[in-house]
Amino acid sequence: MLVLCLTYVLGFGEGAKSLTDRVAVVSAALGVLTLALALRRGTEAVPAEDRAALTGRLAQAVASAELLSRRVIGGDRIPVRVSFTFRTSSHARSATRPLVPNGTLDGLVADYGAVRPRRLVITGQPGAGKSVLARAFVAEFNRRRTEAEPVPVLLPLGDWGRQELFRDWVVRHLVRDYGITSAHAAQLMDSGLVLPVLDGLDELDEPGVPLPESRAQQVLDALTGYQSGLEPAPVVLTCRTDLYDVLETSGRPMLDAGRVEIDPVEAQEAVRFLAMRQDAIHREGEWRPVLDELRAHPQGVLARSLSTPWRLVAMATAYEQVNRPGELLGVRTEQEVTDRMFARFIPASVRAVDDEDRYSPEKVHTWLHHLALGLASQNGGANTLVLPELARSPGAWRSRMLYVVTVSFLTLVSLWAFLLNGTRGSAEWGVSLLVVAMAVLALLHLRPRGYRLIKRSDMWLPPWRSPLWSVASKMAFTGRNRWGVLVLAILPVMILWRSVAPEQLGGIGDWPLALAVLPMLTLYVGFLAGNTLDAAAIGPSGWPRGGVFTALALGWPAVVLLGLGLRAGLGLTDCLPLLAVFGVLYCAVSGDSAMYLCWLLVHFRRVPFRLSRFLDWCHAAGLIRITGGVYQFRHREFQEWLARHPAPLTRPTAPARAPATARTP
Incomplete structure (x- = not known):
């Protein structure tokens, strides 16, 4: 301008x-x-706000994002009983433990309240329920917390870079995942009102990485120096048992922390859990041989394969209603149990949501395989699926090239129209300079951290028929928000007045033009209303809708101007460059969305085009979980199994490499 x-x-x-x-x-x-x-x-x-108001808003966002799914904890109102024991640290600087610990899932918050300083490490074998325990801790602590206590926030450690400060990393996640402003997030962190619950320390490095050079050791060093005043700041961390044992003996563990070890699920608990399922009651004859095997051989292959809550829940889901669990009785290895169980898991999950017509089990398996393969190709193997970052992953160079070609083509078309195919007046030179500036901004989105004129957290919109829209409208036109809406409404009102008012009042009296402008005003009001909602209440699928909404808000004026040009007698070739200018503008304003669209076009045969809708469906089916504003596979073991199997198994086969349970630090 x-x-x-x-x-x-x-x-x-x-x-x-x-x-x-x-x-x-x-x-x-x-x-x-x-x-x-x-x-x-x-x-x-943003001026500093009352701490109670800030923590209350963040606690509400966390409560909306971290709802425990029934399918994640076992479904059927019968959860697996997870127990744990406090372990003595091998070094002197460890936290004090409760005198009489509860040692159960329901009593973890009370046990944590007795730990001084309030630093806790949750360890267990792969699939032992560390993530479920962390989620349950966040939900229960958030429900019981007082105004003076910090807000627990579950954060996956997968994207913490070596050069990023811990405080800045937490602030970035609060902004991206929970939709609060960066100023408020920094204020909460500096006031000690955020309790980071860090999940996945054992998933940061590949096996064989030297301990001093590992990302896990870097995280522990940063957490040791993480303080609130002169005291160690509260933090909760999850890690695999064998890795943390090595870090305690040979590395530098997190000091001033207590440690709990999740107990394996005993055969007796597995029998109780499976026997209380509705399917076991309705099909007692099918399940009785399996239960008898667990009772008779509590240390057998089947019992060892079901010694974690994750595997127990997966097995119960895989053989629900249709499949015969008796096929597991003749297995010889735990890997054979895993192959048979996971081969049944996806079809059973698809059948559980009664939606096989939309997505067949074969398509679901193939699409999830490609997503898991993409995560495995990233450095160290990522475990979080962030839609805006897909085009920036190491293997997505074709998507980035398509984006560069698109921006370059739109820019050249615009410059050709204004400089090489017409008069070169001041208006033509001005528009050309503006197009070049927008093209530079659009290409800046290719940087690893991206470049945003509109903050990502401001582009999360709920589904079109969601009741959240009525909530957003009330929030937008009440309180302090209404003054911002009134000020920003001046320009659209002037445009509408210019279109409707007669010439005596400064208008042109063009009613068809006014009717064409009305949809643009509707988009404007909807965009302002949607921005008042927290991103956590909407979920990670709200970001693509924000990109579509931005495209409509920018595209509608282009359509109106195109219609006016055609009505004035201009040819279609004279009006098309206008669309190219708006295309460059969209890439400059919402380059993340344009790059995501390029990624979908490149991978249209490997993943569904409406990827966010598919991932939301997978979350409802229990195949995907949502942590803040990112997607994750139900379990890292399930993700690695999918990456190894490009197609559904008709019969169990040997794995291409060692399974997740055999990984070493």
Whole structure:
């Protein structure tokens, strides 16, 4: 806007002739600059708020995002009883333990309250229920917490880089996953009102990485120095048992922390859990041989294969209603049990949601395989699926090349229309400079951290028919939000007035144009209303809808101008460059969405085009879990199994490499 105004004033061609015109143009430029600075100050330099209000808002967002799914904890209202014991650390600086610990899932919050300092490490074997225990801890602590206590936030450790400070990393996740502003997130962290619950320390490094060079050791060093004043700051960490044992003996463990070890599920508990399922009651004859085997051989292959809550729940789901669990009686190895169980797991999960017509088990397996393979190709093997970052993954260079070609093509078409195929007046030069500037901003999105004119947390929108829209409308037009809506509504109202009002009142009286402008105003109101909601209440699938909404908000004026040009007698070839200009503008404003679209076009045969809708369906089916604003596979072992098997198994086969249970630090 400033470049166009200055170009018009200086007048490469006709320019502004009279002093009145020059003053008007300069005033308009200064007004736009003042409004931009005011909006920037309103979004970034946020004044400090009451701590209770900030923590309450964050606690509400966490409660919306970390709801425990019945399918994750076992379903059928019969959860697996998870127990744990406190372990003595091998070093002197360990936290004090409760005198009489509860040692159960329900009593973890009470046990944590007795730990001094409030630092806890949850360890267990792969699939022992560390993530479930962490989620249950977040939900229960958040329900019981007082205003003076910090808000627990579950954070996957997979994307913590070596050069990023721990505080900055937590602030980034609070902004991305829970939709709060960066200023408020920094205020909460600096006030010690955030309790980080860090999941997946054992998933940061590949086997064989030297301990001093590992990312896990870097995380522990950073957490040891993480303080609140002179005291160690509260933190909860989950890790695999064998890795943390090595870190305690040979490395540098997290000091001033207590440690709990999740107990294996005994055969007696497995029998109780399976016998209480509805399917075992309805099909007692099918399940009785399996239960008898567990009772008779509590240390047998089948009992060892079901010694973790994750495997026990997966087995119960895989043989629900249709499949015969008796096929597991003749197995000889735990890996054979895993292959048979996971081969049945996806079809059973698809059948459980009664939606086989939408997604067949074969398609679900194939699509999840490609997603798991993409995560495995990232450095160290990622475990979080962030939709805006898919095009920036190491193996997505084709998507980035398609994005560069698209931006370059739209830019060249625009420049050809305004410079090489017409007069070269001040307006043409001004628009050309603006197009080049937008193209540079669009290409900046290719950086590893991206570049955003609109913050990602401001683009999370609920489903179109969601009741959250009514909540958003009430929030947008009440309280302090209404003043921002009124100020920002000045420009759309002026456009509408210019279209409707008669010539005596400064308008043009064009009612068809007014009807064409009304949808743009509707998009404007919807965008403002959607931005008042927390991202955590919407979920990770709200980001693609925000990109579509931005495209509609930018595309509708282009359509209106195209219609006006055609009505004025211009040819279609004269109007198409206008669409190219708006395409460059969209890439500059919402480059993440454009890159994501390029990624979908490149992988359209490997994943569904409506990927977010599919992942939400997988979450309902129990195949995917949601942590804040990211997707994760139900379990790392399930993710690695899918990466090894490109197609559904008709019969068990040997794995291509060692399974997750045999991994060594």
